[in-house]
Structures are given as structure tokens and as C-alpha cells.
Amino acid sequence: xxxxxxxxxxxxxxxxxxxxxxxxxxxxxxxxxxxxxxxxxxxxxxxxxxxxxxxxxxxxxxxxxxxxxxxxxxxxxxxxxxxxxxxxxxxxxxxxxxxxxxxxxxxxxxxxxxxxxxxxxxxxxxxxxxxxxxxxxxxxxxxxxxxxxxxxxxxxxxxxxxxxxxxxxxxxxxxxxxxxxxxxxxxxxxxxxxxxxxxxxxxxxxxxxxxxxxxxxxxxxxxxxxxxxxxxxxxxxxxxxxxxxxxxxxxxxxxxxxxxxxxxxxxxxxxxxxxxxxxxxxxxxxxxxxxxxxxxxxxxxxxxxxxxxxxxxxxxxxxxxxxxxxxxxxxxxxxxxxxxxxxxxxxxxxxxxxxxxxxxxxxxxxxxxxxxxxxxxxxxxxxxxxxxxxxxxxxxxxxxxxxxxx
Numbered sequence: 001x002x003x004x005x006x007x008x009x010x011x012x013x014x015x016x017x018x019x020x021x022x023x024x025x026x027x028x029x030x031x032x033x034x035x036x037x038x039x040x041x042x043x044x045x046x047x048x049x050x051x052x053x054x055x056x057x058x059x060x061x062x063x064x065x066x067x068x069x070x071x072x073x074x075x076x077x078x079x080x081x082x083x084x085x086x087x088x089x090x091x092x093x094x095x096x097x098x099x100x101x102x103x104x105x106x107x108x109x110x111x112x113x114x115x116x117x118x119x120x121x122x123x124x125x126x127x128x129x130x131x132x133x134x135x136x137x138x139x140x141x142x143x144x145x146x147x148x149x150x151x152x153x154x155x156x157x158x159x160x161x162x163x164x165x166x167x168x169x170x171x172x173x174x175x176x177x178x179x180x181x182x183x184x185x186x187x188x189x190x191x192x193x194x195x196x197x198x199x200x201x202x203x204x205x206x207x208x209x210x211x212x213x214x215x216x217x218x219x220x221x222x223x224x225x226x227x228x229x230x231x232x233x234x235x236x237x238x239x240x241x242x243x244x245x246x247x248x249x250x251x252x253x254x255x256x257x258x259x260x261x262x263x264x265x266x267x268x269x270x271x272x273x274x275x276x277x278x279x280x281x282x283x284x285x286x287x288x289x290x291x292x293x294x295x296x297x298x299x300x301x302x303x304x305x306x307x308x309x310x311x312x313x314x315x316x317x318x319x320x321x322x323x324x325x326x327x328x329x330x331x332x333x334x335x336x337x338x339x340x341x342x343x344x345x346x347x348x349x350x351x352x353x354x355x356x357x358x359x360x361x362x363x364x365x366x367x368x369x370x371x372x373x374x375x376x377x378x379x380x381x382x383x384x385x386x387x388x389x390x391x392x393x394x395x396x397x398x399x400x401x402x403x404x405x406x
Contacts, residue, residue, distance in 0.1 A: 008050055014042030014104045021097060022118040025382060026125040026167055027157045032382065039100045056103050056396055060334045067320075067327035068092065071287060074320040078286025087288035094381040101389035102396055111393050112350055115174070118386075122171040123193050126200040129154035129164060133203030146205075149249035154203035162372060163379040165206035169364050170383055171197040173216065174357030174390070180224070181353035202243070205253050208371040212364035214240075220360055266310045266371070268301040273309040275299065277317050284321040308376055312369030315376040328375075335362060335388050338395040346398040358390035 007015075017038030024031035047053040071092070075084035105111050132138065136145050136152035141159065145152040156164035172194050179190030201209055217236050222229030243250040256262040275297040276285060285293055290308050298306075309315045317325045339359035346352045365374050365384055374380040 008046060008052075010042040010044075010046035010050065011104075012042070013045065014039045014100070015110055017042060018100065018104065018110070018114055019117055021386075022114040023121045025118065025386065026122040026171075029379065029382065036097055036100060039104060040096065043100070043104060054103050058102070058338075058392065058396075060331060060338070060392065063327045063331035063334060064095070067324060067331055070283075070324045070327060071320045074283045074324065075286040077283060078289050079292060080286070080289060084286035084289055088286075091287065091376065091378050091381055094378070094385045095388075096385075097382065098385040098389035098392060101386075102392045105393050105397070106400075108348060108350060108397050108401075111354070111390070111397065115178075115354055115390070119171070119175060119190075119193055122167065122197065125156045125164075126168060126171065126193070126196045129156045129168065129200035129203055130196065132156070133200075148205050148253065149247075151203065151249050153205050154200060156200070158379065160379065161204045161206055162208075162374070163377075163383075165201055165204040165209040166365065166368070166374055166380050166383050168197045168200045168204070169209050169212060169368075170358075170361040170387060172201065172213075173220070173361040173364060174354060174387075176220075177357030177360070178350070178353045181356065182349045202250070205249070206372075207253060207257050208368040208374075209364070210254070211257070211371065212367040215367045216360050216364045219363075220356075223356075264302045265304050268299050268303060269306070269308075269310050270314060271299045272297050273311070273314040273318050277314070277321070280318075280321060282321045282323065284317065284319045284324060287319050290315075290318060308373045310373055311371065312366075312373060312375045315373055319376075332362065332366065332388075335359075335391055339391040342391070342394045342398045346394070346401070348398070348401060351394045351398055351401075355391050355394040358387045358394070361387045362391070 017035045017040070020035030020038065021032045022035075024035060043054055071088055072085065075081060075088045078084045101111070101114075105114075128139075132145055132154040133151050136147065138145065138155070138159075140157065143159065145155065146161075147153075153161050154164060155161050156167070158164045158167065175190045175197065176194040179187050179194060182190075201213070214236070218229060218233040221232030240254070244254050245251070260267070272294065273290075276290075276293055279297075291306065294306050309318060313325060313328075316328045336359055339355045339362075342355040343352050343359070346355070362384065365380075365387075368374055375384055
């Protein structure tokens with residue numbers, strides 16, 4: 001099968017842009033963003049020259065539009081409207097990868113190639129991160145890596161451990177589902193990628209992603225049956241205990257999850273965020289204005305960071321009030337419901353597996369979001385929407401295949 005099927009030049013340009021995004025996102029955001037621009041340029045040219053203005057209708061647009069409009073209003077009436085609106089645009093524009101995927105991908109093979117390109121690039125990023133954990137050196141920049149006992153915090157090519165941890169978690173879950181749900185020659189490649197990506201996650205020492213695994217992996221196991229669920233749960237607990245008992249750096253990091261003195265900043269930021277939301281429950285304070293209001297509402301105590309609430313849900317609540325938070329929760333709920341439909345009804349093993357993996361990775365971000373700011377940072381936002389793109393595109397392709405077979 002050739003890279004480009006029988007399609008117009010603008011459509012091929014769109015696919016090229018999507019492929020560029022997929023292969024670039026584990027390494028660099030700049031070519032990934034260029035890929036999104038190329039994808040939409042192809043859409044524009046298709047409409048202008050071939051009079052085919054591609055569009056796909058889905059009820060996800062309703063909560064998404066409300067969420068965006070409400071955030072625009074919140075930012076527009078904030079004390080720093082220009083600053084806030086620009087920050088909002090910067091953080092939310094990654095949603096165009098999801099829209100691009102669901103509108104521009106008409107065939108399963110395009111989505112499959114996109115995922116495989118992502119995997120190839122992510123495999124290199126995983127191996128690089130594992131090497132960083134032991135060597136303590138970044139080959140592509142001079143910034144030192146944080147030491148943890150005899151090891152070092154892996155940051156991959158991203159340069160920030162939380163971004164890298166979120167990426168690797170996504171790769172683990174999507175590749176695990178593909179490896180366990182599909183057969184053929186690629187099965188062991190998927191499972192190998194899942195293993196090395198898991199090791200990379202351990203090397204980030206990112207507690208929020210570790211906690212995500214503690215929730216998602218057992219739940220995934222029980223979707224395969226009680227026996228598999230029990231085996232995965234017991235195996236996960238055994239691996240955690242081995243790490244805690246024999247690797248002092250893991251032991252120290254794991255214990256810090258349960259020690260209040262190690263989480264003073266996070267707890268104080270949460271209390272400060274609640275204080276802000278009490279005074280601005282309807283519209284919030286606008287995007288990226290937490291620092292503007294911080295001193296007025298801060299609770300007494302220790303802080304080693306004050307840039308955001310260290311909690312995605314509180315961040316959305318502070319930025320756009322209760323309506324914005326409800327829209328945020330509903331839109332991700334819609335994505336997960338669409339994913340459930342594909343997993344239960346699709347006859348295509350690839351679509352079922354990639355949707356299951358993408359859905360669990362989104363759940364992983366939703367769990368991690370209780371303890372960190374994943375959606376509220378531009379770099380991590382790409383990951384959320386890429387996974388949503390996988391899930392929503394699979395749902396579209398499932399519907400299309402069902403119509404043809406029917």
C-alpha cells in the first residue's frame with residue numbers, strides 16, 4: 001500500500017500534515033504544529049479548488065463550543081483581557097489536531113499509519129528517556145537532569161518531566177491495548193513498546209502519572225475479565241513493592257505521596273484556588289490570571305510554586321467558573337462515551353484497540369489532573385487532544401464502516 005491513496009492533492013497534503021504531527025510530537029512541538037497547519041491548509045485548498053468543504057457533525061461540538069465561548073467571555077472581562085485571551089488561544093489551539101483528525105481522516109489505514117508513525121518516534125523517545133535515567137545527561141541540550149539517588153529524572157526530548165511522563169503514559173496504554181487486542185506480526189512490537197515506555201515513565205519520577213497507572217491498569221485488566229484483572233492488579237502491586245523495597249529513589253518518591261509535609265505547596269494552592277472560586281463562581285478570573293489574584297487570596301503556608309493550582313479541575317474552575325468546569329467534564333465524558341461505543345460495537349480490531357487505549361490514556365490524564373496541571377499547560381494539551389482525535393476518529397470510521405456493511 002502506498003503512502004497516498006487515490007485522493008486529491010489537497011487531501012494528500014492534509015494527510016502529510018497529520019503524519020508530520022504524529023512523528024514529531026514525541027520529539028518537538030515545532031514540526032508538530034507545522035503539521036497541523038499543513039493539514040488544515042489541505043482542507044482549505046480542497047474547499048477552494050475542489051468545492052469539497054469537509055465537515056463531520058458530532059454532538060461533542062456542543063459542550064466544546066460552550067466551553068470555548070464561556071472561557072472567551074471569562075477572559076474578555078478579566079482585569080487583563082488581552083493577556084488572558086492570548087493565553088487562552090495558546091492553550092486551547094491544540095484542539096485543532098482532534099478536529100483535523102476527525103474531519104480529514106476518511107479511511108482506517110490513514111489513522112493506522114498515523115498511530116504507527118507516533119509509535120516509531122515514541123520508541124526512540126522512550127529509549128532516550130531510559131538512557132537519561134541512568135546516564136544523567138541530555139544529548140540535545142546542556143540543562144542538568146534532577147538527581148534521585150543514583151538515578152536521574154528523565155525528560156526525553158520534551159525537556160520537562162511531566163510532559164514526557166504524560167506522553168509515555170499515553171504510549172504505554174495505546175500500545176498495550178493494541179498488543180493485547182490484535183494479532184499478527186505487530187503484536188510483539190506493540191507489547192515491547194509498552195514495556196520500554198513503562199520503564200521510561202518510572203524514570204520520570206512523576207507521582208501523578210504513577211497514580212494514574214494505579215487506577216487505569218487494574219481497570220483495564222478487569223475489562224478483560226475478573227481473572228485477568230486480578231492478575232494485572234496483583235502484578236502491579238508486586239512491581240510497586242519491589243521498586244519500593246529495592247530502589248531507594250522510588251521508595252522516597254512513593255512515600256512522599258502520603259506525607260503531608262511533602263505536599264504543602266499543592267494543598268495550599270488548592271485552598272487558595274477554592275478561595276478565589278468562592279468570589280468568582282460564575283465566570284472565574286479568566287485564563288492565566290492566577291498570579292494576578294494570588295496574593296489577594298493566598299492562604300498562609302509554604303509555597304515553592306505559585307503559577308497555577310496544580311489541579312486541572314481547580315484550574316478550570318478558577319479560570320471559567322462552575323459553568324466552564326461542567327462543560328469541561330461533559331466534553332471529556334462525551335469523548336469517553338463515544339469510545340465505549342466503538343469498543344463495544346466495532347468489528348475492526350484496530351479501531352477497537354486504539355480506541356480502548358486512547359480512552360484509558362484520557363482517563364489517565366483525568367486522574368493525574370487531580371494532582372497536576374496537565375490540561376492547563378500548552379505542551380500537555382497536545383496529548384489530550386491527540387488521544388481525543390484517535391477516539392473520535394475511530395468513532396467516525398466505525399459509523400462509516402457500519403453504514404457500508406449495513
